[in-house]
Amino acid sequence: MATADSHITVVQNEDVFVVEFCDRKILDELSINELGGELQTLADTHKPIRLLLNFSNVEHLSSAALGMLITLDKHVKEGKGKLKLSNINPQIYEVFKITRLNKLFDIHEDTAEAQAAF
Numbered sequence: 813m814a815t816a817d818s819h820i821t822v823v824q825n826e827d828v829f830v831v832e833f834c835d836r837k838i839l840d841e842l843s844i845n846e847l848g849g850e851l852q853t854l855a856d857t858h859k860p861i862r863l864l865l866n867f868s869n870v871e872h873l874s875s876a877a878l879g880m881l882i883t884l885d886k887h888v889k890e891g892k893g894k895l896k897l898s899n900i901n902p903q904i905y906e907v908f909k910i911t912r913l914n915k916l917f918d919i920h921e922d923t924a925e926a927q928a929a930f
Contacts, residue, residue, distance in 0.1 A: 819847040822854060828862045828927050829854060837872040848880040852887055860892035862930050866923050868899035878913060885917065894918075898926040 819838075823830045831851065838844060855861045865881075867873075881897075888895045898920045900908065908914040920926035 830864045832866045838877040839874045844876050844880050855888050863895045865897045866899050896926045898923045
């Protein structure tokens, strides 16, 4: 389910919402704000949500996008939900390690492994 101006596609797989990003680069502030809004709306609509973000299409992520993910994680946890990340490009994963966000987020190699971890 994605609208024409959506930055994500969402597939419900049993009780887990799997989100794939449409944009290869998540860099500009407007896109990040829109993306964050879409994800928060999804989390608000399905409390407590089990949300899996699949980064397989994403090649570049800005620090502002990381901030949006931190906000989303807090929002999901406040709603008693769970957030997992998967398929993160090795260069992007390095940024998660440097910023220690790999300790905050539950990150998995692929979607199947992440889904099994819920």
